[in-house]
Amino acid sequence: MADDRFPGVSYVIPVLNEAGYIEHAVRTVLAQDYPGERELILALGPSTDGTDEIVERLAERDPRVRWVRNPQTDIPAGLNLAIRASRHPIVVRVDAHSELEPDYTRKAVAVLQRTGAANVGGLMKAQGRTPFQAAVARAYNSRIGLGGGQYHGGTDAGPAESAYLGVFRREVLFEAGLYDESVRRGEDWELNLRIRSAGHLVWFDPDLEVTYWPRDSWEKLVRQFSATGAWRGELVRRYKGRNPLRFFVPPLLVLAIVLSLVLAVLQLTGVVHGWPSWLLSAVYLGPLAYLALLLWVSFVSERGATARDRWLYLLVLPSMHLAWGAGFIVGVLKGARDVVDTSRTG
Template sequence: MPSRAVSGDSGFPNSGPPVAVSYVMPVLNEAGYLEAAIASIVGQDHPGDFEIVLAVGPSTDGTADIVDRLVAADHRIRIVENPGMDIPIGLNLAIAASRHPIIVRVDAHTELAPGYTSRAVATLERTGAASLGGVMIATGKPGLQAAVARAYNSRYGLGGGAYHGEQATEGPAESAYMGVMRADALREIGGFDETLRRGEDWELNYRLRQAGHIVWLDPQLRVSYWPRSTLLKLHRQFFATGVWRGELVRRLGARNPLRFFAPPVLLISLVLSLILLPLHLTGVLSGWLGWMLALTYLGPIAYLGLLVVAAVTTPGSLADRIRLMVVLATMHLSWGAGFILGVVRGARDVVDRSRTES
């Protein structure tokens, strides 16, 4: 039955042992981060039983050896093979192998804050939600990764999604970051859509909401996230994400939030400006038509102003602020280019190769 936010009708037993939890995690080339992610799970204070199910792809950086060592050291950690590497398929495999009523998604590039699980389970019980998430707190090593983290945490970075904001308020939500979900609700809607390679969380929560379930944001839940550490990897990630968001627009149309259309509009105005500028400078475009077309420049000018404001209002050195501007532009323009491609021709076989290629 659909979840309802009614006190006393949460789906949890009123007595008996604490609710058991299954953590599911897709893993691919995460040698530098996996152990810290697992440690953040094992260190949770939730009194119920738990298991960790890793959906392991064919890594090339020594991740497999780390996984083997972790499994040998803790019987609560199990693996399922995910040879195709696709995240939704890996998540469904891990969920199918899970044995407990609450599913907690964790990525190998993230770390759960202390008390995360206890708070999440209590919030599920209090609200009757089927899916709930918290706030992403991006963090990075000094240099470019730190700039990427600042961009993620900034209101200028990812388009205003509630779970990226330090000032987020608790309540019903559009989607859930690193969802804590009821296994029975996931089974009811058929789990993650395996035809998607990006945007799978948003689409899953969309179907939950369409089925009458509640999706909830609890900003007291904090997840540390380690973003990409080079501009090339960042470009690949955001281009692929944009392509798959364009694919979702093809599938769902106007049911996508308007904020997703801002980066492609920016990119189109920038390209048009580059085409029109020499025509204006040489006098080919003049008169009323020239003045009308000159309005195209307002988009890039406004965007440059936004980048400057973002840099000026961010603490750090001049180099830090310049890096932030470059990172923001890379994120927005890569996403916009991918979005346009996804809308025009569909996602097809586009994948995020930022984890598999140097």
């Protein structure tokens, strides 16, 4: 007889060019200490690095693993394909770059049942395998790095704006219309906004932890954050007045830096001089304060174990902030419907 405490669970993972990570992600799903029925559905984009062969091999070894094709490559489309192919009342989103703690599912389902929430999530605990990736992970785990979201460092359980990945009641996903496939980045926030607008509860619990492996090169990091920022700008266009103020800090920083550079040129060439020059020089205060913050964080408050760690952190933080901020400005001005996260394709 089925135990109502442990309803069946379907894990869904969108996958594209993840040969270096997908097997670890799948193994942590299959190793969950959850006694209820389980299945894993992977949505395979057109990978070129051998990812499909790895997934097919894993599916042959374990009947709980299934896969569907995702010719569109986009994450929301892949998630919807996998969710539609799922069979159980609980849907757990997993990222190909993530690894679940063994008790993640059991704890999350218990939280769903205790709170009556439609979706629950916990902490993203970023980690790195290389010095650069470790520096990115430190930035992910820092309030200075990504800041604001509960899943980057929250300590108190309670209602949340959004959730990292998410453990959902399947019927609520269909009630909300699943993921919006026109939103290529920020799809979690957008879906959770619709879930909350329908009167359902989204819940954060810091006891739920997921390991996340961030991008492992500077180029991929910049491309990822540029695309994410552009899509946040698109969401600001779509949902006016519904976006937290923290999203506007990076673009304001980018604008302050651009204005500072323009003013510096005008001052050096004598176009701007005298008291107007002194007055306009106030624009330098923002970038100077930001530089001071970067130096303090990188070499004092969050200093790494070695000099290389500190200098990498000093590179990573502004790369994330400025790429995101510049992308945001583009997204607000032009929209982001044609913006793709190319960090996943090469």
